[in-house]
Amino acid sequence: MTNTQKNTQKNTQKNTQKNTQKNTQKNTQPDAQRDPGRKTLSVLISGASVAGPALAHWLHRHGFEATIVERAPALRDGGYAVDFRGDAHLAVLRRMGLLDAVRRARTGVGSMSYVNAAGKPVAKLPADLFAGDVEILRGDLARILYDETSPYTEYLFGDSVTSLTEDAHGVSVTFERGAPRRFDLVVGADGLHSTTRRLAFGPEEDFVRHLGVYCAIFTTANHLGLDHTGHAYRTANRMVAMYSARHNAEAKAVFYFGSQDLDVDRRDVARQQALLSEKFAGGGWQSDRLLNDMRHAPDFYFDSVSQVRMDSWSRGRVALLGDAAYCPSSLSGMGSGLALVGAYVLAGELAAAGGDHTVAFARYEREMRAYAEGCQKMGDGVAGFMVPGSRFAAAALNRYFKLLPYLPGKNMAARIARRTAENITLREYPAA
Ligand SMILES: Cc1cc2nc3c(=O)[nH]c(=O)nc-3n(C[C@H](O)[C@H](O)[C@H](O)COP(=O)(O)OP(=O)(O)OC[C@H]3O[C@@H](n4cnc5c(N)ncnc54)[C@H](O)[C@@H]3O)c2cc1C
Structure with missing residues (x-):
């Protein structure tokens, strides 16, 4: 465990203890019932990554109270970078007062190259295609959101919801x-x-669509000396890549492989790592070196590349947000x-409806659905593109990227991504 992780765990545990103490002194009735004159709501959020803390921020701004329960024992580090592009993303960050902090933590990674087995670049991808306007390590973003919200949000780490029972006045929740x-x-x-989705809406298979690719990401040494760039090596059905991170002080190793749904326990890291070794051992370029590094990595993220499609994002007093509701796929x-x-939008609509969730949840969905579906379309075709099924297709793709800078439509993909990310008119929701 790194020092940062140790400190994070210590701090989050301290915070959890403090908050738990505070809350045992609290009434167990929902706020709206305790003080009917006060327009406030108590909202339990499951998940402390990006969507959860962002919602807590806005709920607080609108005078509502948030409690966040996170299954992990401390804030989760790890993952590679996430992108923000276009006016809507930047406007929300600006309105949260976090745009400068996010910009300060940006990765600054520029273009990336596809390399051959000897590590020689054979094609280059421009930065704006995959990095957007601001690119930040997912762990850094989660940390910024946590630091901003923890002074006024109750965080419960190391726990998970086990049942939700709703009545006319609130939701009774049991925890592990x-x-x-x-x-x-x-x-x-x-x-x-999402556990919340399973409890309130039904089994995962009804909503999660696997796109035929798996992804693993972990932190490693920047032994290639990559300078704000990435190298990727693609063969049939596999891609392994290394990107410099933290201004070249370290790197992120990323593995993609094509596969139908695998029966792998999401929490069984040993099994996931064994599977990755089976797929990539002797796979060329840096595969073996990175597989070896993986065993000592301070973090490890493994998941399928999937989308979530639902007819409705709320049921009674329970709503879904972010990947739980409309995951567009990590690609x-x-x-x-x-x-x-x-x-x-969700917090704003709750405020605009004076806390009436029946009105607010419907409006949240009305404002967001077309936008979310547009973003999902971006994720649709990318899987086959990232991990082509044959050697021939992989070589053809490398040739295409080699020619891309000279083709008339070279910026088209970046333009489509920007248009998609901007395809929403954000309402103004006056803060409380
Ligand atoms: C460790 C990690 C690494 C990632 N790396 C990348 C990346 O490199 N690139 C990329 O594009 N996207 C990555 N993602 C996904 C990315 O964060 C999301 O697509 C996006 O930010 C939307 O975030 P979200 O908050 O909706 O969901 P997520 O980021 O998936 O967060 C969900 C949170 O809920 C928690 N959780 C799960 N089950 C329970 C439960 N039963 N009770 C309480 N808490 C629970 C999880 O631990 C997690 O903290 C990563 C996600 C995680 C968790």
Whole structure:
């Protein structure tokens, strides 16, 4: 465990203890019932990554109270970078007062190259295609959001919701570890494999669409001396890449491989790493070196590249946000921007409706649905593009990228991504 991780765990545990103490002194009734004259709501948010803390920020700005429960024992580091592009993403960050902090932490990674087995660049991809206007490590973004919200948000780390029982006045919630509690509303911001979604809407298979690719990411040494850039090596059905991170002080190793749905326990890191070794051992370029580094990596993220498609994002007093509701796939480059916009709209509509969730949840969906579906379209075709099924297709793609800078439509993909990310008119929601 790195020092940063140790400190994070210590701090988040301290915070959890402090908050738990504070809350055992609290009434277990939802706020709206405790003080009917006060227009406030108590909202339980499941998930402390991007969507959850962003929602807590806006709920606080509108005079509502948020509690966040996160399954991990401390704030989760890890992952590679997430992108923000276009006016809507930047406007929400600006309105949150976080745009400067995000810009200060930007990766500054420029163009990236596809390399051959000897590591020689064979094609270059321009930065704006995959980095947007601001690119930031996902862990840094989660940290910025946590630091901003923790002074006024109750964080419960190392716990998970186990049941939700709704009545006319609120939701009774039971937890794996903590005592049962009551809240006015519950929001699932617990990602692709959302527990909230399973409890309130049904099994994951009904909503999650696997796009045929798996992805693994971990932090490693920048032993190639990459200077604000990335190198990727693509063969049939596989891609392995290394990107410099933290201004070249370290690097992120990224593996993609094509596969139908695999029966791998999401929490079984040993099994996931063994699987990656089976797929990539002897795979050329830096594969073996990175597989070896993986065993000592301070973080490890492994998941399918999937989308979430739902007919409705709320049921009674429970709503879903971010990847839990409309994951566009980690290859779309849209997940975090979409989650931030969704948090802004959801909290804003709750405020605009005076806390009436029946009105607010319907409006949240009306404002967001077309936008979210547009972002999902961006994720649709990318999987086959990233990990082509044959050696022939991989070589053809490398040739295409080699020619791209000279083709008339060279900026088209970046333009489409920007247009998609901007395809929403943000309402103004006056803060409380
Ligand atoms: C560790 C990690 C690394 C990632 N790396 C990348 C990346 O490199 N590139 C990229 O584009 N996207 C990455 N993502 C996904 C990206 O963060 C999301 O697509 C996007 O930011 C939307 O975020 P979200 O908050 O909706 O969901 P997520 O970021 O998936 O967050 C969900 C949160 O809910 C928590 N959670 C899950 N189940 C429960 C439960 N039962 N109870 C309480 N909490 C629960 C998870 O631990 C997590 O903190 C990563 C996500 C994670 C968690």
